[in-house]
Amino acid sequence: MGAVTDDEVIRKRLLIDGDGAGDDRRINLLLKSFTKWCHSPGSPEEGFSQYQRMLGTLAQCEFSMGKTLMVYDMNLREMENYEKIYSNIEQNITSAHDKIAECKKEIQRAKRIRKNRQEYDALAKIIQQHPDRHETLKQLEALDKELQHLSHIKENVDAKLELRKKQFHVLLTTIQELQQTLENDEKSDNDDQSQESPAQNGE
Amino acid sequence: MGPVELLHMSVFSQSFSPCGRFLAAGNNYGEIALFSLAAALSPDATAANQKPVLTFTAHEGPVFSLLSTDSVLLSAGNGEVSAWNWTELIKKNVKPLWTKRPNYKSSLEIPEINSMAINPRDDSLAIGAGDNNVHILDLEHGAFKATLQGHTDYVHCVCIREREAELLSGSEDGAVRMWDCRTGQSVHCIEVHKYESCARPQHGKWISCLTTDSDWMLCGGGPSLSLWHLRSLSPTSVFPLSGCQRRAAFHQDMILAVGDGAFVSHCLLGGEVKGQIPCTPPSLNTLQLNTKSSEHRVLTVGGGSSKIDVFTNLSYRAFSLSF
Numbered sequence: 045m046g047a048v049t050d051d052e053v054i055r056k057r058l059l060i061d062g063d064g065a066g067d068d069r070r071i072n073l074l075l076k077s078f079t080k081w082c083h084s085p086g087s088p089e090e091g092f093s094q095y096q097r098m099l100g101t102l103a104q105c106e107f108s109m110g111k112t113l114m115v116y117d118m119n120l121r122e123m124e125n126y127e128k129i130y131s132n133i134e135q136n137i138t139s140a141h142d143k144i145a146e147c148k149k150e151i152q153r154a155k156r157i158r159k160n161r162q163e164y165d166a167l168a169k170i171i172q173q174h175p176d177r178h179e180t181l182k183q184l185e186a187l188d189k190e191l192q193h194l195s196h197i198k199e200n201v202d203a204k205l206e207l208r209k210k211q212f213h214v215l216l217t218t219i220q221e222l223q224q225t226l227e228n229d230e231k232s233d234n235d236d237q238s239q240e241s242p243a244q245n246g247e
Numbered sequence: 248m249g250p251v252e253l254l255h256m257s258v259f260s261q262s263f264s265p266c267g268r269f270l271a272a273g274n275n276y277g278e279i280a281l282f283s284l285a286a287a288l289s290p291d292a293t294a295a296n297q298k299p300v301l302t303f304t305a306h307e308g309p310v311f312s313l314l315s316t317d318s319v320l321l322s323a324g325n326g327e328v329s330a331w332n333w334t335e336l337i338k339k340n341v342k343p344l345w346t347k348r349p350n351y352k353s354s355l356e357i358p359e360i361n362s363m364a365i366n367p368r369d370d371s372l373a374i375g376a377g378d379n380n381v382h383i384l385d386l387e388h389g390a391f392k393a394t395l396q397g398h399t400d401y402v403h404c405v406c407i408r409e410r411e412a413e414l415l416s417g418s419e420d421g422a423v424r425m426w427d428c429r430t431g432q433s434v435h436c437i438e439v440h441k442y443e444s445c446a447r448p449q450h451g452k453w454i455s456c457l458t459t460d461s462d463w464m465l466c467g468g469g470p471s472l473s474l475w476h477l478r479s480l481s482p483t484s485v486f487p488l489s490g491c492q493r494r495a496a497f498h499q500d501m502i503l504a505v506g507d508g509a510f511v512s513h514c515l516l517g518g519e520v521k522g523q524i525p526c527t528p529p530s531l532n533t534l535q536l537n538t539k540s541s542e543h544r545v546l547t548v549g550g551g552s553s554k555i556d557v558f559t560n561l562s563y564r565a566f567s568l569s570f
Contacts, residue, residue: 152499159500162516163463166483167476 067108074101248570252276256570258549261533262313262320264333267540269300270547271336272555273310274570277324278302281336282568284543287557297568303341305329312363314372316386319344321372323360326351328374328384349374349382349391362404366414366428373414375402381416381426395426397433403455403468408477410461421452423466425477437480444485445470456492456506463516465502467492472504474516484518494534503561505531505548513561526564528552 057068081094260273268285280299287296306324314321320331330344351358358377365372371392372384381395381402400419407414413434414426425435439445440452451469458465463483464475472486472495490507501521502514507530510523528550536546546558547568554567 155500159516162500165517166474167479170476170479170481170483 067105070101070105070108074098074105077101253553253570256553257309257532257551258528258553258555258570259309259311259532260313260322261535261547261549261555262315263535263537263539264320264337265315265317265539266333267537267543269333269337270535270537270555270568271313271315271320271322272549272568272570273305273313273322273324274553275309277304277306277308277310278570279305279310279313279320279322279331280570282555284537284540284545287566287568288543288545288559297566299568299570301336301339301341302570305331305343308357308359311359311361314363314365316365321363323363323374326357326359326376328360328363328372345389347384347389347391349376349384350394351376351378353378358401361402364405364407364414366407366412367409368412369428371428373405373407373416375405375416375418377401379418381405381414383428383431393431395424395431395433397424397426397436398422400453403453404457406457406459408459408461408464415457415459415464417454417457417466417468419453421454421469423454423457423464435480437475439466439470439473439482442470442473442482445473445482447471450491456495456504458495458497460497463497465495465497465504467495467504467506472514474502474518484516486512486514486518486520488512488514488520490530493532496534496536498536498561503534503536503546505534505550511546511548511558522562524558524561524563526556527554527567528556 077094077098081091081098084091084094086094255275257275258272259275262271263269263284264271268283270282270284271279272282273279279302281301282298283296283300286292286300289296305322306327306329308325310322310324312323315333318333320333320336322329322331327346327348329346331341332344335342349360360374360376362375363372364375365386370386372386374382374384376382379396379398379401381398382391383393383395384390385392395414395416398416398418398420399422402416402418404417405414408425412428414428415423416426417423421438421440423437423439424433425437426432427434438452439454440448446452447470453469454466455468456466456472459477462477464477466473466475467486467488468491472488472492473482474484474486475482486502486504488504488506492504492506492512494506495502495504500516502516504512504514508523509527509529509531510525511531511534512523513521515521526548528548529552531548531550533549534546535548537543545565546561547555548558549555553570555569556564556567559565
């Protein structure tokens with residue numbers, strides 16, 4: 045147990061040695077000069093000056109202790125600061141991860157929308173090639189009217205044709221009847237004549 | 248697999264496992280290779296992780312189409328469809344669950360199966376075959392339900408329009424036909440090469456790439472890659488890509504297309520080409536996005552080489568897996 049603490053003590057001393065060599069020596073010198081001053085037989089001025097010197101050394105030791113305490117405080121505060129920055133960065137990382145996932149979803153949606161838009165454009169291109177519906181309807185109406193007009197004319201012409209046909213038919217039948225009658229008359233005339241002549245011959 | 252065979256290898260099809268951690272790729276020698284995406288994408292991946300964990304010969308002919316359901320990998324080659332259980336494949340057990348051959352009328356040659364699509368509503372598999380028909384296989388009962396006839400030349404690609412329960416098929420005869428899944432009748436027939444804005448007579452009239460997201464359809468091949476509005480059956484945008492496109496996909500607000508040319512084209516729905524990302528194979532046959540997994544969300548493309556490029560970020564090629 046004593047060896048362990050000794051080791052630790054030695055290790056700690058060696059570690060702090062870089063800075064504390066001056067302090068440690070100073071404390072030892074102070075102790076030595078104090079004991080020497082206590083036991084010194086010298087004159088009061090010498091004693092006084094030694095006393096002043098010792099006070100100076102003591103002040104130096106206190107000063108260096110104060111400095112070390114402040115450095116320790118500063119280190120603690122720096123550690124806190126770093127901890128804060130570290131947690132801040134971790135938060136940023138997680139929020140960036142979330143944003144990336146969001147953006148990926150956005151990209152999928154945007155791609156779908158873009159695909160829909162392109163399909164729409166493609167269809168629109170084809171639809172544009174076909175003529176406008178109103179124009180076609182108007183053309184159809186005009187054609188309908190023309191058709192009606194023309195069929196009307198056709199009906200009229202047909203009726204006229206029928207009428208003329210009937211009139212001609214009447215005329216022709218009359219002519220034929222007249223011809224028949226004339227022929228009949230001629231024949232009966234001839235018959236009469238031929239009846240008369242044998243009657244004359246017979247006499 | 249000697250160096251000459253590797254040089255002549257083409258990757259025709261890819262499919263991700265249902266868990267999203269494995270990629271199966273089929274090549275022109277009839278082999279299927281299984282790559283572990285989890286190992287290849289991990290931060291301490293080595294060159295050995297870019298090689299397949301399992302390679303086996305699945306068919307005698309090239310494997311033109313691979314498709315994954317919740318537990319099964321379906322592969323099409325040499326005119327037949329085989330099913331492999333994913334968990335068994337991951338354990339390196341290569342025994343197929345079943346192998347079926349659609350009823351082909353002609354017995355002279357074996358028509359190849361160019362494309363397959365699954366209709367989740369009635370659990371049926373649509374098979375686009377080289378005998379000009381689309382065969383429908385009921386996955387639950389394992390019997391062929393129907394044959395959709397109407398195309399006059401072989402069928403290159405099929406896809407399902409989920410909302411309206413329709414099947415779209417594109418074929419060598421230049422027509423995209425829409426079939427009603429329940430009645431099996433052809434509802435519409437679009438002859439893409441007859442539309443002046445899309446037609447490219449110097450390339451032909453065949454349709455090799457077809458994909459839909461119920462309202463819109465992308466189709467291309469001989470004619471330019473074009474975006475169609477299905478309700479009005481009219482082409483809305485034509486993409487100015489020079490080669491013939493073999494696969495296209497809708498991804499978020501973009502269209503990814505691969506075909507002739509050693510790049511993946513990114514296009515916008517309006518018709519402009521946003522960019523072309525270069526890749527290793529000189530021409531690309533297949534494009535797949537791993538949408539089933541959240542941590543291995545990659546795009547893989549394969550084509551006329553034994554390397555499959557993997558894109559972790561769509562803007563550049565990350566690394567290549569090789570057979």
